[in-house]
Amino acid sequence: WYHDNLTRHAAEALLLSNGKDGSYLLRKSNEREDLYSLSVRGKDSVKHFHVEHTGTSFRFGFNEFYSLKELVMHFANQPLIGSETGTLIVLKHPYPRQVEEPSIYESVRVHTAMQTGRTESDLVPNAPSLGTKEGYLIKQGKIVKNWKTRWFTLHRNELKYFKDQTATEPIRALDLTECSAVQFDYSQERVNCFCLVFPLRTYYLCAKTGIEADEWIKILRWKLSQIRKQLEERSTTLSS
Numbered sequence: 427w428y429h430d431n432l433t434r435h436a437a438e439a440l441l442l443s444n445g446k447d448g449s450y451l452l453r454k455s456n457e458r459e460d461l462y463s464l465s466v467r468g469k470d471s472v473k474h475f476h477v478e479h480t481g482t483s484f485r486f487g488f489n490e491f492y493s494l495k496e497l498v499m500h501f502a503n504q505p506l507i508g509s510e511t512g513t514l515i516v517l518k519h520p521y522p523r524q525v526e527e528p529s530i531y532e533s534v535r536v537h538t539a540m541q542t543g544r545t546e547s548d549l550v551p552n553a554p555s556l557g558t559k560e561g562y563l564i565k566q567g568k569i570v571k572n573w574k575t576r577w578f579t580l581h582r583n584e585l586k587y588f589k590d591q592t593a594t595e596p597i598r599a600l601d602l603t604e605c606s607a608v609q610f611d612y613s614q615e616r617v618n619c620f621c622l623v624f625p626l627r628t629y630y631l632c633a634k635t636g637i638e639a640d641e642w643i644k645i646l647r648w649k650l651s652q653i654r655k656q657l658e659e660r661s662t663t664l665s666s
Contacts, residue, residue: 427520428452434463434474439558441467441521443581448518452477452494468515559645561638562591566614566630573616573632580645583653585622600624603653608646610639622646 429437432453441449445467455461455476462477464486478485483492491497501517560579565587567574576587576597583603586596600622607623611630618639619632633639 437465438472451521564632
């Protein structure tokens with residue numbers, strides 16, 4: 427459950443999308459060489475705690491432990507902290523470091539889901555993979571062909587867009603199982619554009635840079651390939 431170069435943002439995305447209450451992982455802190463961050467999910471939020479490595483022990487607040495196992499065993503029984511909802515956060519489910527990554531690009535993490543259990547031996551080796559991404563894109567309107575900046579989130583097979591990053595309710599959620607193609611688009615007057623083809627509408631989106639547009643296209647295409655693969659496997663099973 428130690429994830430060497432995982433960022434704070436990626437840790438939150440993984441634990442919220444693919445974890446459960448009490449799921450936790452350890453990662454390097456970008457603040458100091460001797461600091462680690464313990465990221466723990468409690469209800470619908472992720473808390474990050476500093477763990478200092480002294481060379482011979484691990485310091486967590488006023489507590490000192492001589493191994494990570496000792497730290498985890500302690501906080502599996504003693505709550506770390508109460509969340510805003512009043513729920514106590516305890517370390518229940520280690521988020522595995524065994525990961526399955528598509529050869530797309532580093533910032534997309536595709537991790538293996540884990541079943542209920544406290545140890546790595548409880549992992550499901552062939553569990554469904556999960557890729558997540560989020561960020562601002564400029565979207566063309568359906569009726570009035572003007573362009574507006576929207577916040578997009580990609581989780582599982584759903585692409586949602588919001589008015590902005592602070593909005594809690596999406597303007598729309600697009601089901602990628604209904605999407606037939608994702609490709610670069612050169613028909614617009616803007617650069618770095620791509621489109622998603624659905625039966626009733628084609629969505630035109632633009633990123634700030636060509637690299638960012640390429641990242642969105644690659645992860646979306648990977649999603650579509652996984653959906654097709656699952657459908658083929660299902661039809662083969664049904665026919666047999």
